[in-house]
Amino acid sequence: xxxxxxxxxxxxxxxxxxxxxxxxxxxxxxxxxxxxxxxxxxxxxxxxxxxxxxxxxxxxxxxxxxxxxxxxxxxxxxxxxxxxxxxxxxxxxxxxxxxxxxxxxxxxxxxxxxxxxxxxxxxxxxxxxxxxxxxxxxxxxxxxxx
Amino acid sequence: xxxxxxxxxxxxxxxxxxxxxxxxxxxxxxxxxxxxxxxxxxxxxxxxxxxxxxxxxxxxxxxxxxxxxxxxxxxxxxxxxxxxxxxxxxxxxxxxxxxxxxxxxxxxxxxxxxxxxxxxxxxxxxxxxxxxxxxxxxxxxxxxxxxxxxxxxxxxxxxxxxxxxxxxxxxxxxxxxxxxxxxxxxxxxxxxxxxxxxxxxxxxxxxxxxxxxxxxxxxxxxxxxxxxxxxxxxxxxxxxxxxxxxxxxxxxxxxxxxxxxxxxxxxxxxxxxxxxxxxxxxxxxxxxxxxxxxxxxxxxxxxxxxxxxxxxxxxxxxxxxxxxxxxxxxxxxxxxxxxxxxxxxxxxxxxxxxxxxxxxxxxxxxxxxxxxxxxxxxxxxxxxxxxxxxxxxxxxxxxxxxxxxxxxxxxxxxxxxxxxxxxxxxxxxxxxxxxxxxxxxxxxxxxxxxxxxxxxxxxxxxxxxxx
Numbered sequence: 001x002x003x004x005x006x007x008x009x010x011x012x013x014x015x016x017x018x019x020x021x022x023x024x025x026x027x028x029x030x031x032x033x034x035x036x037x038x039x040x041x042x043x044x045x046x047x048x049x050x051x052x053x054x055x056x057x058x059x060x061x062x063x064x065x066x067x068x069x070x071x072x073x074x075x076x077x078x079x080x081x082x083x084x085x086x087x088x089x090x091x092x093x094x095x096x097x098x099x100x101x102x103x104x105x106x107x108x109x110x111x112x113x114x115x116x117x118x119x120x121x122x123x124x125x126x127x128x129x130x131x132x133x134x135x136x137x138x139x140x141x142x143x144x145x146x
Numbered sequence: 147x148x149x150x151x152x153x154x155x156x157x158x159x160x161x162x163x164x165x166x167x168x169x170x171x172x173x174x175x176x177x178x179x180x181x182x183x184x185x186x187x188x189x190x191x192x193x194x195x196x197x198x199x200x201x202x203x204x205x206x207x208x209x210x211x212x213x214x215x216x217x218x219x220x221x222x223x224x225x226x227x228x229x230x231x232x233x234x235x236x237x238x239x240x241x242x243x244x245x246x247x248x249x250x251x252x253x254x255x256x257x258x259x260x261x262x263x264x265x266x267x268x269x270x271x272x273x274x275x276x277x278x279x280x281x282x283x284x285x286x287x288x289x290x291x292x293x294x295x296x297x298x299x300x301x302x303x304x305x306x307x308x309x310x311x312x313x314x315x316x317x318x319x320x321x322x323x324x325x326x327x328x329x330x331x332x333x334x335x336x337x338x339x340x341x342x343x344x345x346x347x348x349x350x351x352x353x354x355x356x357x358x359x360x361x362x363x364x365x366x367x368x369x370x371x372x373x374x375x376x377x378x379x380x381x382x383x384x385x386x387x388x389x390x391x392x393x394x395x396x397x398x399x400x401x402x403x404x405x406x407x408x409x410x411x412x413x414x415x416x417x418x419x420x421x422x423x424x425x426x427x428x429x430x431x432x433x434x435x436x437x438x439x440x441x442x443x444x445x446x447x448x449x450x451x452x453x454x455x456x457x458x459x460x461x462x463x464x465x466x467x468x469x470x471x472x473x474x475x476x477x478x479x480x481x482x483x484x485x486x487x488x489x490x491x492x493x494x495x496x497x498x499x500x501x502x503x504x505x506x507x508x509x510x511x512x513x514x515x516x517x518x519x520x521x522x523x524x525x526x527x528x529x530x531x532x533x534x535x536x537x538x539x540x541x542x543x544x545x546x547x548x549x550x551x552x553x554x555x556x557x558x559x560x561x562x563x564x565x566x567x568x569x570x571x572x573x574x575x576x577x578x579x580x581x582x583x584x585x586x587x588x589x590x591x592x593x594x595x596x597x598x599x600x601x602x603x604x605x606x607x608x609x610x611x612x613x
Binding site: 051075078 | 511564596
């Protein structure tokens with residue numbers, strides 16, 4: 001099972017990961033369209049935290065014992081059997097935000113457009129490399145075997 | 147890597163888990179064990195998944211008095227309101243039983259437990275033998291002993307059938323007015339649904355404010371204001387003393403049950419209504435262990451392995467009283483995430499593992515008429531040695547409160563803006579000393595970056611991606 005590792009020593013706080021994540025999760029997957037034509041605008045599922053010169057990007061850790069899966073009242077939050085990723089079945093999500101209450105990393109967002117759904121990192125299902133990792137200019141994010 | 151003591155509780159799970167998976171799986175695999183689970187909600191789900199992680203060959207049987215495949219109890223208010231359809235009620239993927247090779251006996255009440263013979267007897271006299279038993283029978287809604295409680299139109303609100311029956315009753319009789327007894331989260335979710343259905347609702351609450359158990363005064367007030375805006379009447383310091391029937395007599399001339407026509411409150415005030423919902427809480431449904439040596443106080447007592455006072459009999463979910471790590475006592479905390487975790491711990495131990503339940507804490511995330519609320523732990527302490535950090539933004543209708551005791555967070559409330567609330571929940575759960583970053587807790591951009599670097603690194607990049 002592969003996971004994204006965070007190396008805060010290398011993060012330059014450029015937030016390119018947030019941009020690429022947003023584009024990847026937009027309808028068109030095209031940067032200009034995603035920002036200029038798509039409303040509501042897609043949400044990035046990665047978050048850059050910053051304090052002075054220190055910064056790092058954080059997204060779902062796909063926990064071994066994921067509190068969000070345990071707290072999810074509909075069973076929308078589930079573990080993908082093949083990749084081990086924690087994914088949200090958005091059709092089943094009712095937006096109760098139990099997952100937000102228990103996520104120790106604070107990496108689940110509320111998507112309030114149309115139907116309310118929990119929005120989180122899906123490790124870019126279908127891509128060989130998550131776009132945040134692929135596009136980090138200083139290798140502050142790394143995809144490694146767990 | 148140096149690990150300071152706060153990580154130990156993190157690690158305990160992993161270490162136990164890894165060690166015992168390796169040791170015990172081999173001998174359990176070929177042993178034909180009979181696992182029996184009484185109850186079919188989330189504690190059972192957690193248990194089944196944990197058992198099957200360790201034992202693929204033993205038989206797992208789920209017994210439930212309800213006829214439905216595993217479904218989501220909290221969704222009944224969504225079902226009543228018409229926000230989800232019946233198909234959406236089922237928990238997760240529909241093939242849960244097949245995927246985990248579970249045999250089910252649904253619509254069958256387990257009536258008797260024979261500890262010596264290790265047998266559960268069902269209503270239809272069928273005997274179900276077990277090697278390891280999990281009691282996950284949940285809670286029973288409390289109905290006060292008032293006159294008229296058995297009239298047509300009096301309901302509780304915890305099960306799928308409750309939502310169904312209420313909906314049918316409303317449709318059939320084209321009802322107009324309802325009284326909801328209890329201003330806790332279940333009562334308010336029921337209220338929200340009834341309003342969606344076009345009824346006029348009065349909430350009758352025994353305390354002097356709604357959500358009095360989980361919220362503080364201000365948070366209660368914020369939700370109350372929002373309810374009143376929707377035309378909901380709320381009556382405090384009061385309760386229903388009697389339920390009246392149409393025509394004045396509680397029994398119809400034909401012998402059938404009469405319908406509700408109104409209620410009389412404790413202060414003699416009368417309210418006309420055609421529907422009454424009792425939502426004043428649940429008590430552990432421990433009747434199966436009555437007349438057995440299984441020890442029960444308010445709920446079934448369990449040790450840290452979720453085993454009852456009798457070996458090989460486990461219990462989990464709303465039926466137990468387990469350790470509350472904020473209050474430092476054992477008590478029933480009937481909430482979904484605790485039930486899952488307890489079930490999962492029980493299942494692991496039933497299948498030969500060795501895993502401890504770390505303890506739970508009261509928490510809830512409830513959205514009432516579009517206002518998001520999260521409350522965790524002890525939110526409204528009345529003693530003096532607590533420190534309270536709070537910020538209230540009236541215009542934005544946002545409120546954040548963090549309660550500390552001796553540099554440890556013991557409770558929190560988030561209203562409106564609930565983003566990243568889980569970071570605070572984790573700090574409570576892990577009993578993290580926050581002395582060095584207390585000043586940052588209320589910042590809008592508070593995040594992991596304000597935590598001590600080795601704690602943070604352990605959380606995000608070390609082996610500790612479990613919690």
